[in-house]
Amino acid sequence: MTCGLEAAGLVRDFGGVRAVDGVSFQLQPGELLAVFGPNGAGKTTLLRMLAGVMRPTAGHVRVAGEAADVAGREWRHRVGIVSHQSLLYGQLTMAENLFFYGRLFGLTDLKTRIPERLAEVGLSDRAQTPVRDLSRGLKQRVALARALLHDPEVVLLDEPYTGLDPHASAVLREQLTLLKDGRRTVVLVTHNLKQGLELADLVAIQVQGRFASVANAADLDQAGVEAWYHATVEASP
Amino acid sequence: MRTYIGLVWAVARKDLLVEFRTFERLTSMGAFVVLIGVLFYFSMNTAVVRPQDIAAALIWMTIIFVGMLGMGGTFRLEEQDGALTGILQSPIPLDALYLGKVLSNFILLSVMVALILVVFTAFFRLQFSGNPYALFGVLACGVLGFVSLTTLFSAMTARSSMGESLLPVLIFPLLFPVIRFGTTATDRLFAARPFEEVRGDLSLLAAFAIIFTFACAWLFRFVIEE
Numbered sequence: 001m002t003c004g005l006e007a008a009g010l011v012r013d014f015g016g017v018r019a020v021d022g023v024s025f026q027l028q029p030g031e032l033l034a035v036f037g038p039n040g041a042g043k044t045t046l047l048r049m050l051a052g053v054m055r056p057t058a059g060h061v062r063v064a065g066e067a068a069d070v071a072g073r074e075w076r077h078r079v080g081i082v083s084h085q086s087l088l089y090g091q092l093t094m095a096e097n098l099f100f101y102g103r104l105f106g107l108t109d110l111k112t113r114i115p116e117r118l119a120e121v122g123l124s125d126r127a128q129t130p131v132r133d134l135s136r137g138l139k140q141r142v143a144l145a146r147a148l149l150h151d152p153e154v155v156l157l158d159e160p161y162t163g164l165d166p167h168a169s170a171v172l173r174e175q176l177t178l179l180k181d182g183r184r185t186v187v188l189v190t191h192n193l194k195q196g197l198e199l200a201d202l203v204a205i206q207v208q209g210r211f212a213s214v215a216n217a218a219d220l221d222q223a224g225v226e227a228w229y230h231a232t233v234e235a236s237p
Numbered sequence: 238m239r240t241y242i243g244l245v246w247a248v249a250r251k252d253l254l255v256e257f258r259t260f261e262r263l264t265s266m267g268a269f270v271v272l273i274g275v276l277f278y279f280s281m282n283t284a285v286v287r288p289q290d291i292a293a294a295l296i297w298m299t300i301i302f303v304g305m306l307g308m309g310g311t312f313r314l315e316e317q318d319g320a321l322t323g324i325l326q327s328p329i330p331l332d333a334l335y336l337g338k339v340l341s342n343f344i345l346l347s348v349m350v351a352l353i354l355v356v357f358t359a360f361f362r363l364q365f366s367g368n369p370y371a372l373f374g375v376l377a378c379g380v381l382g383f384v385s386l387t388t389l390f391s392a393m394t395a396r397s398s399m400g401e402s403l404l405p406v407l408i409f410p411l412l413f414p415v416i417r418f419g420t421t422a423t424d425r426l427f428a429a430r431p432f433e434e435v436r437g438d439l440s441l442l443a444a445f446a447i448i449f450t451f452a453c454a455w456l457f458r459f460v461i462e463e
Binding site (some may be wrong): 071101 | 250
């Protein structure tokens with residue numbers, strides 16, 4: 001069976017500093033990997049390599065069996081990314097942002113697709129609102145609609161809950177739960193152990209660029225994940 | 238090919254949509270053009286210097302300075318809220334992204350060139366009896382050469398701590414052909430010299446514009462990829 005997402009020996013150096021150090025994993029379609037780790041552990045760098053916006057120093061990424069080379073463009077149709085930044089233009093409306101990104105992905109049915117995606121994130125009635133006028137929570141929902149616009153098989157989530165109030169977090173969590181449709185492969189990078197564990201099938205703790213520990217989410221409960229996290233981080237040199 | 242042009246236009250359309258909604262760059266560039274016109278008007282002794290004789294230099298210096306002001310922030314829009322990451326994650330070829338940026342900058346600077354001609358004609362009562370098509374060609378090729386270079390270098394300096402202050406230092410030496418052939422050709426056209434005397438400069442200007450555009454489109458990937 002073809003992996004949804006495969007990382008093999010990923011390394012990224014910045015000058016003399018190794019930000020990601022030999023990360024490898026394989027995820028099947030439908031699986032969600034949550035990556036936890038302290039600040040500076042290299043989580044965002046890992047995600048940027050998986051998204052193809054950063055070239056690995058060594059190692060490779062495969063998306064649905066296809067080599068994800070930074071210079072290659074076609075495999076990017078298979079990947080969507082949600083970041084702690086919205087990746088949207090504040091001066092444009094939600095619909096204009098989605099139209100622009102839709103064009104970049106070569107989509108032709110945007111007149112029907114954009115209203116569908118906005119409806120999925122509960123924002124049908126705000127399509128003509130400029131993004132700068134939205135709250136942080138609404139921006140993240142538009143960002144999710146943008147990431148899913150081209151119906152990617154792999155979704156990468158980089159701290160999507162950052163800056164959200166509890167209600168907005170809960171709404172976004174509901175939206176993210178819908179990603180677990182058995183078809184998509186998802187990688188979630190977060191500091192929030194509780195929210196990560198709720199969604200994850202697999203959990204990894206990244207420390208100093210390495211996956212220091214990996215576990216099945218089903219084997220962990222809320223108290224267990226915190227103890228495991230602290231023990232792993234403290235045990236790392 | 239149609240798809241590629243569609244991608245170039247999608248980037249340019251987005252930039253123009255933002256600009257014509259906010260007027261951020263157009264306002265600052267337009268105000269700068271008028272200010273330069275006023276400064277030249279009061280600083281020039283028209284009893285000694287005939288503005289008509291130095292029209293080409295006035296026009297081209299203003300194009301360069303106002304272009305530097307406006308084009309330096311080409312990628313500022315993409316730095317807001319990580320939009321550049323969103324674009325880089327999409328399948329758009331990087332040269333199409335670059336050419337889209339060049340196209341939007343070309344349109345914006347062309348609007349400013351029209352304003353420069355109006356302002357300078359009003360202030361200095363410039364007379365033009367040369368070949369208007371040739372003047373259009375000279376200005377269009379010069380502006381294309383200018384924006385192709387500044388767009389590439391603004392991408393380079395966007396993430397530099399020295400940012401836009403570094404841009405003129407890097408770019409002025411490379412702009413020499415544009416300034417040299419642009420001013421010479423414009424000067425001859427304002428002196429109503431025959432087109433044959435301009436053809437050589439215009440050809441060189443066009444060649445530089447095309448070479449700069451293609452070379453910068455190719456180099457852009459090395460600038461923008463991390």
